[in-house]
Amino acid sequence: MRKYVDAWIWVRHVSLAEALIRRAAMLGFSAIAIEASDKDWGAVKKAAREVGVEAYMRRTISPSSVREMYRQLSEERWRYDYIAVETDQRDLLMAAARDTRVDAVVASLPSLPRIDRHIIAVTNNAIEVSLSHILERGFAAYRRATRSIQVALRKRIKLVISSGAGDEYGLRRPIQLAAIAWASGASPSQALDAVSETPLRLLEDNRARREGRLDAQGVWRVVEE
Amino acid sequence: MCGGLLRSKKRYLLVEVVGAAGDVSREAMEDAVARSVDMLGGWKALAEAELRVFKPRGWTGRFIVRCSLKQIPTVLLALTLIREIEGRPAAALVSKYSGTIKKLLE
Numbered sequence: 001m002r003k004y005v006d007a008w009i010w011v012r013h014v015s016l017a018e019a020l021i022r023r024a025a026m027l028g029f030s031a032i033a034i035e036a037s038d039k040d041w042g043a044v045k046k047a048a049r050e051v052g053v054e055a056y057m058r059r060t061i062s063p064s065s066v067r068e069m070y071r072q073l074s075e076e077r078w079r080y081d082y083i084a085v086e087t088d089q090r091d092l093l094m095a096a097a098r099d100t101r102v103d104a105v106v107a108s109l110p111s112l113p114r115i116d117r118h119i120i121a122v123t124n125n126a127i128e129v130s131l132s133h134i135l136e137r138g139f140a141a142y143r144r145a146t147r148s149i150q151v152a153l154r155k156r157i158k159l160v161i162s163s164g165a166g167d168e169y170g171l172r173r174p175i176q177l178a179a180i181a182w183a184s185g186a187s188p189s190q191a192l193d194a195v196s197e198t199p200l201r202l203l204e205d206n207r208a209r210r211e212g213r214l215d216a217q218g219v220w221r222v223v224e225e
Numbered sequence: 226m227c228g229g230l231l232r233s234k235k236r237y238l239l240v241e242v243v244g245a246a247g248d249v250s251r252e253a254m255e256d257a258v259a260r261s262v263d264m265l266g267g268w269k270a271l272a273e274a275e276l277r278v279f280k281p282r283g284w285t286g287r288f289i290v291r292c293s294l295k296q297i298p299t300v301l302l303a304l305t306l307i308r309e310i311e312g313r314p315a316a317a318l319v320s321k322y323s324g325t326i327k328k329l330l331e
Contacts, residue, residue, distance in 0.1 A: 169243075175301065175319060
C-alpha cells in the first residue's frame with residue numbers, strides 16, 4: 001500500500017500547526033515535510049507524533065545569487081531533511097538543479113525561467129510543483145506547472161507534487177495533488193508516485209544521512225545487532 | 226447495440242466540502258464545479274465531462290459528482306482548484322471515486 005507524502009506544509013505560526021497536521025493525517029498523508037521556524041519545531045513534532053504522522057523538516061530557500069545559495073546550503077543542508085530552491089534567475093536555476101545538496105527546485109512559480117535543454121542536461125534534482133502557487137497565482141502558475149511536469153515526464157526527471165498549504169483550506173487529498181500531474185499527461189501511477197514514492201525516498205534518504213546511516217556516496221551502514 | 230455505443234462510461238466521485246461556506250446547496254456545488262471545469266478546459270471539456278451533481282437526502286456538505294471517464298483527470302483537478310463557493314472560502318475534498326454509486330458508498 002502506498003504511503004502518501006505532502007512535501008510542503010508551511011506552518012506560519014505555531015498555533016496553526018496542530019490543526020494543519022491533524023487535517024493532513026485525516027486526509028491520508030502518512031508523512032509530511034513541514035516548513036516551520038526552529039523555535040516552533042518542538043511543538044510541530046509533538047503534534048505530528050500525537051496523530052501518528054512522520055514529520056520531516058523542510059527548508060525552502062530563495063537566494064539572490066549562486067554564491068549566496070552555496071553559502072546557505074553549506075550552513076543549512078544537514079539541519080533539514082528536505083531543501084528546495086525557489087528562483088527566478090536562470091544561472092541559479094541551473095546551479096540548483098545540479099547541486100547534490102538540493103533536493104528539489106520549485107517549478108510552479110510563474111517567474112521561473114524556461115527549463116531548456118542546457119538546464120535539463122545538468123539536472124540531478126527533482127522538480128517540485130506546488131498546489132498553493134496554482135491556487136494563488138492562477139493561470140500563469142498552472143501553465144508553468146504543466147510545462148515543468150511535461151519536461152519532467154519526457155526527460156525522466158524526478159517529480160514531486162506538494163500542497164504548499166499554509167492553512168487548512170490549502171490542503172487536499174493525495175489523489176487531488178496527483179491530479180495536477182495526471183491532467184498534464186502523466187499516467188495514474190506516475191502521478192501517484194509524485195505524492196508518494198519520490199518524495200518519500202528523498203526524505204528517508206536525507207534523514208538516514210543526517211543520522212549517519214547513509215554516507216554521501218549512497219552506501220548504507222549496516223549495523224550488527 | 227447502437228445504444229451501447231452511444232452511452233459513455235461514467236465515474237462517480239464522493240466529494241466533501243469544507244470551509245466557511247456552511248451547508249452548500251446542490252445547485253451552488255454544480256455551479257462551482259462547472260465554472261472550475263470551464264476555467265480549466267473550456268466549453269469542450271465541460272461538454273465532454275457530462276457533469277451532474279447529486280446530493281442525497283440527509284447529506285450535509287457531501288455530494289456525489291458524476292462525470293465521464295474520459296474527463297476524470299480534468300474534473301478531479303477542477304475540484305482541487307475550487308477555493309470558494311457562493312463567494313465564501315471553501316475546499317472540495319474528493320474522498321474516492323468509482324464506476325458505480327453502490328461501490329462508492331461501500
